[in-house]
Amino acid sequence: xxxxxxxxxxGGIAGIAASAGVLPAxxxxxxxxxxxxxxxxxxxxxxxxxxxxxxxxxxxxxxxEGEVGAYDVKWxxxxxxxxxxxxxxxxxxSTTTSISALLGEGENALSGVxxxxxxxxxxxxxxxxxASERLTDDVLFYxxxxxxxxxxxxxxxxxxxxxxxxSLDANTxxxxxxxxxxxxKNVLGSFMPKLS
Numbered sequence: 102x103x104x105x106x107x108x109x110x111x112g113g114i115a116g117i118a119a120s121a122g123v124l125p126a127x128x129x130x131x132x133x134x135x136x137x138x139x140x141x142x143x144x145x146x147x148x149x150x151x152x153x154x155x156x157x158x159x160x161x162x163x164x165x166e167g168e169v170g171a172y173d174v175k176w177x178x179x180x181x182x183x184x185x186x187x188x189x190x191x192x193x194x195s196t197t198t199s200i201s202a203l204l205g206e207g208e209n210a211l212s213g214v215x216x217x218x219x220x221x222x223x224x225x226x227x228x229x230x231x232a233s234e235r236l237t238d239d240v241l242f243y244x245x246x247x248x249x250x251x252x253x254x255x256x257x258x259x260x261x262x263x264x265x266x267x268s269l270d271a272n273t274x275x276x277x278x279x280x281x282x283x284x285x286k287n288v289l290g291s292f293m294p295k296l297s
Contacts, residue, residue, distance in 0.1 A: 134235040134290075144284055149296070150174065150188075153263065157291035158186065159284065183253065184273045184281065186288055190265040199241045200261045218245045221257070226250040238293060254278040256285050262294035 145157035148164075152173070158164070162176040171189070178184035193202075204211045211217050218232030222245075230246040245257045258269040269292050271285040 132236070133239075134237050145287060145291070152190075153296050154188070154267070154292070154294045155296060156188065156269075156293075157288055159288070162186075181274070181277070184277065186269070186271045186285070188292070189268040189270075190294075191268075192264060193261060193266050195264050197261055197264075197266075200243050200259050200266070201241060202261065203243075203259070203266075214243045217243065221245060222247055227255070237290075238295070240294065244289060248275060252276070254281075256289055258289045258292060260294055265294070267292075267294040 144160060146160045147155065148158040149155045150173075158176050159178070162178055165172075165175045165177065167173050168175070172187040173189055175185055175187045203217060204213065211220065214234045215229075215232045218229045221227075222229040225247065227247040227249040230248055231244075232246075233244050235242050235244065240260050240262055243259045245259075247255045247257065249255060252275050254273055254275050256271045258267075260267045269289060271281075271288055273281045273285070
């Protein structure tokens with residue numbers, strides 16, 4: 102469901118930007134951020150997908166394989182199904198090589214990751230808590246922190262690799278956010294849509 106909302110937003114933004122094939126000159130952060138590798142004392146375990154991506158996923162959570170249009174892989178807490186992590190992908194033009202293409206260009210271009218975050222927040226009836234970008238292993242990630250009106254807290258990471266937009270979202274209730282924040286940030290920081 103959340104990926105469908107992201108994809109519908111990108112339909113307009115990415116379609117224009119991807120067809121142009123031109124990226125802003127200052128699209129990449131100046132410093133490389135290392136990938137997260139901590140397993141948090143066994144709370145996380147390495148998962149390598151046959152489609153060529155890797156992540157540290159929660160140990161002991163139920164794992165579900167793809168639901169078309171919703172996610173490629175989902176991990177869900179055994180006790181509270183509102184606590185889940187989903188990896189989704191959607192194809193983009195082969196000329197799209199960076200998530201910064203989602204900002205667009207010309208007079209309709211978004212000014213940066215913060216403005217894109219506000220647009221995504223508005224689409225999901227949420228408050229944008231934070232928006233940032235990082236460069237890890239030559240892949241640019243846009244990361245967003247949302248507080249949704251329905252009491253859900255969501256972290257969202259977007260990137261482009263291998264001709265796809267990759268979306269990783271981690272959800273929990275606002276009440277449990279303080280207990281899940283560190284783990285979710287480690288999961289997002291470990292995700293790499295290519296094997297290295």
